[in-house]
Every structure is written in structure tokens, then in C-alpha cells.
Amino acid sequence: MATLTPVSLALPDNKIPTKKTVRDIIGTFLTEEWPFVDPATLTMSYHASFANAHCPVERPKPATGTSTEALKVFIKFHIDPGGGLDIFQHLAPSRHEEALLCYEYGRSGLGAKVYGFFKTQDGTLGRIDEFLDARNMEPEDVEDAIIRADVAKGLAMFHALKTSLQKKTVGPYYEAIINGLKIYHKMDKLKELGKEGGVNVDNLIDYDLGGRLRKVVDKLESIGGKSGWCIHDIQFMNIMVKNCPKEGESKVVLIDFEFVMQNYRAFDIGGHFMQKMFKWFDEESKIANCRKYTEEEKRHFCEEYARQWNKVTGDSDSGDQVFLESEYGYLLAITFDIHNMLWYMCGKDDKDPLNLLGLNKLFDEFVDQYTRLELEDP
Structure with a gap:
């Protein structure tokens, strides 16, 4: 009801x-x-x-x-x-x-x-x-091909979900977050909080994330990136693994829709790959002690996603197309998390070293991916 x-x-x-x-x-x-x-x-x-x-x-x-x-x-x-x-x-x-x-x-x-x-x-x-008779997903769970495929199919069905919510274009989201990132760019208060917490975040604060995000969006648009209902907060605590799924039933359930809005589907897909490296509610470290998603696992995920997306929408997308979109979506999702952490840090004077180390890890991932995709100006 x-x-x-x-x-x-x-x-x-x-x-x-x-x-x-x-x-x-x-x-x-x-x-x-x-x-x-x-x-x-x-x-x-x-x-x-x-x-x-x-x-x-x-x-x-x-x-x-x-x-x-x-x-x-x-x-x-x-x-x-x-x-x-x-x-x-x-x-x-x-x-x-x-x-x-x-x-x-x-x-x-x-x-x-x-x-x-x-x-x-x-x-x-x-x-x-x-x-739900289920537990929160752990990073290691997606190393199981069956669970990984169920997450892919679950995201595809959610992105294509028919709902009575009003659809909006993706443009306003990127205007909002780019302007939001500009607020924290070169902010001395954040640098000082980092120093007080014992973790230097100066490189992140001085880095023009907003300007670079604009380039990522332009690139994704140029390759025909498709949009859908994205969860945005796609960290692993928001994916539940069923304890006793019925025969033929998906092993996973998606939860927590506070930030659901239209965005490039690549946001959630790339974000899912990125979030394997983090455990945001862990009291010992926000960085997960496990390996990254391998390219083989990512491509398997994208093949399963494309198959389910096509089944629901009637499209004929390839796994390669979804994988290419996800490479840029990885960067979209990182900027969402960085913005939200800077917002919290600034508003709450947060200088928890575990949060700061997680923030720097996000930054390193952004820089590495941005460079690998050759988006940086020569």
C-alpha cells in the first residue's frame, strides 16, 4: 500500500x-x-x-x-x-x-x-x-558467477522498470553535481580537516573534478550511452543476498531507493564494479580487503546485463557496448561518492581517518581510470 x-x-x-x-x-x-x-x-x-x-x-x-x-x-x-x-x-x-x-x-x-x-x-x-530472509552482499560474493549474473540481471530490470514516477532528463543531475563539486574545489576548510585527521587530502581538493566530470559525460553521450532508473547509492549494503532462494529465483534483491532518478545506466554498472573495493560501514577500514573486479568478470556481467536489458526493452545491445559505457560510468559513480563525502565532511567537520583514507582511495581510482581512458588533455 x-x-x-x-x-x-x-x-x-x-x-x-x-x-x-x-x-x-x-x-x-x-x-x-x-x-x-x-x-x-x-x-x-x-x-x-x-x-x-x-x-x-x-x-x-x-x-x-x-x-x-x-x-x-x-x-x-x-x-x-x-x-x-x-x-x-x-x-x-x-x-x-x-x-x-x-x-x-x-x-x-x-x-x-x-x-x-x-x-x-x-x-x-x-x-x-x-x-527479507537475506544478508548484505559482501565484495567476495560477486566472484561467484551465478550471483554476479543475478546482480547484472537485477540492475537491468530495475533500470528498465515501468513506474509511475516522472522521468526527467539526465542533464539536471550533472548540472547539480558539477556545481556541487565546485563548492568544495580548493576549499581550505577541507584541507585543514584532513590535516587534523592525519590524512592529506590536498591533491583531491585542488583537483578539478567538476570540469573532468563534464568531459566524461560528453564522452558517454557521444557513444550513445543509454539511461534508465538508476539507484546511485549502489554500495554493497544495498544489495541483499537471499539465504534460501527458491528454485529458479534470483539470489539477490536490490534495496534503498532514496536517490533513484534517471541517469546513464552506466552509472550503476560502473558503480557496482567500483564498490567492490569498499566497505563503508566497516569499523576497521572502509577499503575492502579483496581484489578488484577483473575485466573478465566485468565482461561477463555486461553480457548478462545486455541479455536481460534486451529481453525487457526489445533492444539489441551487445555486451561490448554495455562494457564500454560502464568504463565511463565508473567515473560517474566515483564523483557521486566523493561529492557526498565532501558534503558530509564539510557539514559535520568530519575528520575520521578511515573516511579520509576511503576518500583518497576514490580519488586515486578516478585519476587512474580517467588517465587510462585517455580523457586527460595532452
């Missing part, structure tokens, strides 16, 4: 819901059994970031008979209605549009079902989804 439903309760000042509050919210949408569950019997955990929080909730199995409603659900709370990153506000979906997209994606059989979209009396927006 993607219609916004008011619920007659409010979250506490700290925004952490009680078991009773959670039970009552779920019971608004799953009305046969959940309203009568003793809140004390619920098992739940609460995890928050700066903009959102999520809360898996499970009730006991009935003592007799078979349950008619889900025993476990996943609640997402939007703590910050704006979500930060103002430069994308006019492009990214609203919370209601995101819920609608998730609902349509779930109905397609590709993702989690959406049970309800709600607003509490204190103004908090949230969504109740099917709980």
Missing part, C-alpha cells in the same frame, strides 16, 4: 519507538493478528543513521494453527524529512514517491512487498516492508 496513512500515535522525543508503538503501527496495516500481539513478546532492534532508521520486528509463532500474516517485518523511519544533500532535492524522489516506487518494485516480484506507508502525529514518515 503506497497511500500515505496517518497513524494516531507519536514517537518519543528521541524518535526511538517502543514495542507498543511498533505493534500499533504494524497493526494499522496487518489487521488480523498483529493488533492483538502482546508487545512484550516482540523481538525488535533499532538502528539509526543521520537521516533514517530501520527496525526489524518479529512476533512469536501462534501457539496453535497457522499464521495468516507475516511473523517478521521491516520498518523504515525517515528521521530527517529532507535527507540532506540539498543539491539533489529537486531530482530525488520524495518520501511518498520512494514508497510508491518500492511498492511497484515489490509488486513486480523483484523486491520486498510494501505493507504500508505512514505518518505519525509527530510528523515522522515511515514504511513497513516485507522482511
Whole structure:
């Protein structure tokens, strides 16, 4: 259900819901059994970031008979209605549009079902989804050809998804991010934060990422790069690997659509290849201890992607074409992550050395790829 439903309760000042509050919210949408569950019997955990929080909730199995409603659900709370990153506000979906997209994606059989979209009396927006019996993808998972192919096919189907969201051209996104990158170019505050954190980021801050990104976009346009609904935040935490997939069913599910908008499909494909090197939520290092995607693995991915894209759209794209686009998409995705990290660094005075080392790794990857593709002026 993607219609916004008011619920007659409010979250506490700290925004952490009680078991009773959670039970009552779920019971608004799953009305046969959940309203009568003793809140004390619920098992739940609460995890928050700066903009959102999520809360898996499970009730006991009935003592007799078979349950008619889900025993476990996943609640997402939007703590910050704006979500930060103002430069994308006019492009990214609203919370209601995101819920609608998730609902349509779930109905397609590709993702989690959406049970309800709600607003509490204190103004908090949230969504109740099917709980997926799955784990977050690890970088090593894509070294398995079957999982790698399922990710490729999943992205192709998502990029070509028919949705009620309004399509916009890719131009406004690149105007927004290029202008955003200009804000941080040569910013002394960022250089000083790097020094305070013990990691020199001067080379990155002095590098004209925005100007070079413009060249990448022009090149991608010249080779006929195609667009679709891109996730943008394609880090591996946003790909779930099912624990017990059914026969013939995809092993993966895509999640987290806060930044879904039209972009070159190469953004997500190249971004997926790049993200294999990072573990952004690891407490010991943001750089994954594994090898990069090999060219053979990339080409296999692109062949699987092209086959699925053609099946859905009726096009006749080759794996070579998708691979060529992905080479430039690799750079598009890096600039998205660098911009967002600089935004956070500047706004939060962040000088965590692990974040800074990850930032420099992104920068090194950009420079190496940009040079390899011979985009640098002679």
C-alpha cells in the first residue's frame, strides 16, 4: 500500500519507538493478528543513521494453527524529512514517491512487498516492508558467477522498470553535481580537516573534478550511452543476498531507493564494479580487503546485463557496448561518492581517518581510470 496513512500515535522525543508503538503501527496495516500481539513478546532492534532508521520486528509463532500474516517485518523511519544533500532535492524522489516506487518494485516480484506507508502525529514518515530472509552482499560474493549474473540481471530490470514516477532528463543531475563539486574545489576548510585527521587530502581538493566530470559525460553521450532508473547509492549494503532462494529465483534483491532518478545506466554498472573495493560501514577500514573486479568478470556481467536489458526493452545491445559505457560510468559513480563525502565532511567537520583514507582511495581510482581512458588533455 503506497497511500500515505496517518497513524494516531507519536514517537518519543528521541524518535526511538517502543514495542507498543511498533505493534500499533504494524497493526494499522496487518489487521488480523498483529493488533492483538502482546508487545512484550516482540523481538525488535533499532538502528539509526543521520537521516533514517530501520527496525526489524518479529512476533512469536501462534501457539496453535497457522499464521495468516507475516511473523517478521521491516520498518523504515525517515528521521530527517529532507535527507540532506540539498543539491539533489529537486531530482530525488520524495518520501511518498520512494514508497510508491518500492511498492511497484515489490509488486513486480523483484523486491520486498510494501505493507504500508505512514505518518505519525509527530510528523515522522515511515514504511513497513516485507522482511527479507537475506544478508548484505559482501565484495567476495560477486566472484561467484551465478550471483554476479543475478546482480547484472537485477540492475537491468530495475533500470528498465515501468513506474509511475516522472522521468526527467539526465542533464539536471550533472548540472547539480558539477556545481556541487565546485563548492568544495580548493576549499581550505577541507584541507585543514584532513590535516587534523592525519590524512592529506590536498591533491583531491585542488583537483578539478567538476570540469573532468563534464568531459566524461560528453564522452558517454557521444557513444550513445543509454539511461534508465538508476539507484546511485549502489554500495554493497544495498544489495541483499537471499539465504534460501527458491528454485529458479534470483539470489539477490536490490534495496534503498532514496536517490533513484534517471541517469546513464552506466552509472550503476560502473558503480557496482567500483564498490567492490569498499566497505563503508566497516569499523576497521572502509577499503575492502579483496581484489578488484577483473575485466573478465566485468565482461561477463555486461553480457548478462545486455541479455536481460534486451529481453525487457526489445533492444539489441551487445555486451561490448554495455562494457564500454560502464568504463565511463565508473567515473560517474566515483564523483557521486566523493561529492557526498565532501558534503558530509564539510557539514559535520568530519575528520575520521578511515573516511579520509576511503576518500583518497576514490580519488586515486578516478585519476587512474580517467588517465587510462585517455580523457586527460595532452
